Amino acid sequence: MSKKVISPGQDIVASMVPEFKKRLQEVIIEEGITELDIDLTGVEMVDSVGLGAFIATHNTLSQKNGKLTVINASNDIYSLFKTMRLDQHFEINQG
Amino acid sequence: MLIDSETTDIYIQETNQALADIEQTLITIENMGANIDMSLAKRVYHAMHVIRSGASLLSLPKIKELSQKIENVLGLICTNRLTPNPEVINILLQGIDRLYLLIDRIHSNDDMDIDEQSVLLTGLTSAVLPDHIKQSVTEVRDIPLPDGKHVFRIPEFNLIQVLEQNKYIYILILDLIKDVQEKKKTPFNFVHYIQQHGQIIDSLFDIQTIGTLEEQELNSEEMPYFVLLASTLSENQLTKSLNLQPHQMKQVKIEISDLIHSKTKQLQQELTSSISTKSRKADNKNRIAFLNDLFCELKFSTDCLSNDASSMGIARVQSALDKLKYFLRRENNVLANRILWKIGRNIRDHAYQSNIQVKFDIECGTIKMDQRVLYRMIEPLTDIIIKMIRCVQKNMALQVCLKMTKNEETIKISVFFANPELLTQEMRLPLDEEEKKFHALSAEIEQSFDIKAGLNILIRIPKNVFIIPGFLIRIDAHQYIVPKVNVIECLTNLNPLKCSKVDSSIVFNHNDNCIRLVGIANNDLAYYQQKHTIIVCEVGNKCFGLVSDSLTIVEIDAVYQPLGKQLDANPLIIANCLLDDGQIAFVLDMGYLANI
Numbered sequence: 001m002s003k004k005v006i007s008p009g010q011d012i013v014a015s016m017v018p019e020f021k022k023r024l025q026e027v028i029i030e031e032g033i034t035e036l037d038i039d040l041t042g043v044e045m046v047d048s049v050g051l052g053a054f055i056a057t058h059n060t061l062s063q064k065n066g067k068l069t070v071i072n073a074s075n076d077i078y079s080l081f082k083t084m085r086l087d088q089h090f091e092i093n094q095g
Numbered sequence: 096m097l098i099d100s101e102t103t104d105i106y107i108q109e110t111n112q113a114l115a116d117i118e119q120t121l122i123t124i125e126n127m128g129a130n131i132d133m134s135l136a137k138r139v140y141h142a143m144h145v146i147r148s149g150a151s152l153l154s155l156p157k158i159k160e161l162s163q164k165i166e167n168v169l170g171l172i173c174t175n176r177l178t179p180n181p182e183v184i185n186i187l188l189q190g191i192d193r194l195y196l197l198i199d200r201i202h203s204n205d206d207m208d209i210d211e212q213s214v215l216l217t218g219l220t221s222a223v224l225p226d227h228i229k230q231s232v233t234e235v236r237d238i239p240l241p242d243g244k245h246v247f248r249i250p251e252f253n254l255i256q257v258l259e260q261n262k263y264i265y266i267l268i269l270d271l272i273k274d275v276q277e278k279k280k281t282p283f284n285f286v287h288y289i290q291q292h293g294q295i296i297d298s299l300f301d302i303q304t305i306g307t308l309e310e311q312e313l314n315s316e317e318m319p320y321f322v323l324l325a326s327t328l329s330e331n332q333l334t335k336s337l338n339l340q341p342h343q344m345k346q347v348k349i350e351i352s353d354l355i356h357s358k359t360k361q362l363q364q365e366l367t368s369s370i371s372t373k374s375r376k377a378d379n380k381n382r383i384a385f386l387n388d389l390f391c392e393l394k395f396s397t398d399c400l401s402n403d404a405s406s407m408g409i410a411r412v413q414s415a416l417d418k419l420k421y422f423l424r425r426e427n428n429v430l431a432n433r434i435l436w437k438i439g440r441n442i443r444d445h446a447y448q449s450n451i452q453v454k455f456d457i458e459c460g461t462i463k464m465d466q467r468v469l470y471r472m473i474e475p476l477t478d479i480i481i482k483m484i485r486c487v488q489k490n491m492a493l494q495v496c497l498k499m500t501k502n503e504e505t506i507k508i509s510v511f512f513a514n515p516e517l518l519t520q521e522m523r524l525p526l527d528e529e530e531k532k533f534h535a536l537s538a539e540i541e542q543s544f545d546i547k548a549g550l551n552i553l554i555r556i557p558k559n560v561f562i563i564p565g566f567l568i569r570i571d572a573h574q575y576i577v578p579k580v581n582v583i584e585c586l587t588n589l590n591p592l593k594c595s596k597v598d599s600s601i602v603f604n605h606n607d608n609c610i611r612l613v614g615i616a617n618n619d620l621a622y623y624q625q626k627h628t629i630i631v632c633e634v635g636n637k638c639f640g641l642v643s644d645s646l647t648i649v650e651i652d653a654v655y656q657p658l659g660k661q662l663d664a665n666p667l668i669i670a671n672c673l674l675d676d677g678q679i680a681f682v683l684d685m686g687y688l689a690n691i
Contacts, residue, residue: 014276021308029309047275048318051318052272052316052318055318056310057308059303060307060309063307075154078156080282083286084282084298084320085297085298086300088299
């Protein structure tokens with residue numbers, strides 16, 4: 001099992017998601033990472049497209065028996081993920 | 096949406112005020128007993144609902160969760176399904192105390208747990224329910240989604256609660272791209288907007304449709320998201336308010352029709368009746384069956400013992416006694432919190448009377464203790480805490496914590512200030528009286544002080560104590576305990592003339608029966624004629640009257656302590672016990688007395 005932490009360091013919104021997803025694909029598909037932590041330090045907002053990126057990453061990792069963990073989520077993002085029951089799919093830790 | 100600190104500060108201020116009102120109203124409700132003023136109960140319920148909604152809006156998950164659980168219990172009170180007796184009110188007050196602490200620490204990100212309060216509140220919710228509803232707490236209802244692929248799985252009890260609040264249940268069929276992103280909304284705002292129109296019971300994403308990172312590159316983005324919402328609004332009102340198309344909303348009816356029609360009706364019928372006694376009857380039946388088994392085993396083993404006093408025979412009796420000991424321990428042991436909560440009430444009352452601000456936090460976890468010991472700890476623990484409070488200046492807001500931990504043999508109780516900096520200099524409390532009371536329970540008490548941790552009172556109490564229910568009497572200059580099991584009757588205000596000497600025995604004439612009298616020191620008639628009381632005892636097949644100087648007989652649950660070497664040789668006594676005032680009482684060996 002190989003593990004990596006990705007820190008986008010900015011809001012995960014439609015304008016940055018294509019680049020972010022490309023980076024995620026590189027890490028999972030090319031580098032073969034199966035345990036991925038996405039560090040949300042400095043992330044204050046996630047829009048719908050951003051949420052889609054998290055779910056797609058989870059789905060991609062699940063196919064490879066991998067695991068996604070979201071770390072350092074702000075109170076708002078933590079609460080959003082919880083309300084949307086995303087914690088039933090992957091682990092979410094508050095900052 | 097980020098909540099600014101000003102909004103949070105207003106929430107803190109308003110919630111603290113609301114909690115203070117709720118606290119006082121709950122005490123008023125408790126004092127009303129069964130004749131509760133429903134308007135008061137509903138006021139408290141709505142105040143708690145406002146706190147929960149605020150927590151939801153401000154993304155305060157623990158405050159939201161705890162206030163939801165308190166709200167559930169208050170809902171039961173409002174619908175007459177739960178009588179707000181002192182125990183219920185106390186559990187609510189404990190929840191409120193924890194809410195105060197959570198509110199205090201909103202900014203500190205302190206991860207304070209709410210497990211203990213949650214367990215008590217949830218226990219209350221399910222414990223008071225009639226059997227068929229009790230099941231609903233664990234029974235799960237499937238609510239399939241219109242896509243035919245997914246299902247919401249919801250505890251039936253949650254659905255019943257929602258239905259009882261006259262809410263409708265809807266499935267919202269959403270797409271986060273079309274309904275949120277393209278309308279220039281954020282998911283956070285959107286979800287909170289939905290929450291302003293109802294209660295989100297559950298929600299789920301169709302994660303298969305969303306696909307993997309590679310699939311998303313090929314397909315147009317789609318993010319199906321389903322919400323199970325409870326709302327008082329009609330379908331039309333809700334569609335309009337949430338700006339949705341009619342096909343995006345489906346009212347849940349058929350899937351829960353039995354809950355709407357049958358269970359709620361059944362529930363209402365049972366509301367007025369008492370809690371089902373079925374389970375209690377079953378429990379009693381099991382107890383009696385177990386005692387019957389033990390009786391048989393003791394009978395057979397003692398019968399065998401009279402023929403063959405081998406080590407095997409003794410081991411058999413011992414094994415039956417061990418089972419009996421285990422049974423009694425299980426019967427007498429209760430969760431410490433179920434009894435020690437009264438300390439919180441005492442402290443609260445003291446705070447009101449003294450016009451001081453004190454919060455009391457009690458953490459007992461799942462520790463169980465003999466309830467007779469727990470009851471006897473309430474008074475000395477309350478006194479210790481009041482003495483601690485008095486050490487600090489009156490105008491300071493205090494928080495006193497009581498924490499219980501255990502290891503294999505001992506239970507430790509720590510009492511300390513959550514804000515130790517209040518005491519700037521070392522101090523020692525005069526705890527002589529409390530010490531005596533704890534010694535009577537075989538417990539040790541010690542106090543320590545250091546600048547960082549502050550004042551700490553530590554009580555170590557054995558996990559299992561042997562309690563002898565008996566009568567405390569005075570004979571000559573000493574105090575003795577007569578085990579209750581040997582006592583048939585207590586005769587007081589004696590007429591000394593009724594004592595007489597027959598052969599070598601002194602007897603007392605009572606209702607035309609002669610009772611042979613036994614004293615522990617002397618056997619002349621004058622000695623017996625001075626005594627005030629006779630305790631009529633039975634040991635085996637022998638009956639006798641034990642004479643005592645006590646004018647009144649006190650019933651006592653004494654904690655057994657083995658005799659020291661010096662007393663071990665005294666055939667009159669079998670154990671000793673410390674009393675609450677620090678004096679010693681000896682447990683009489685009734686077998687020896689019977690043979691005098």
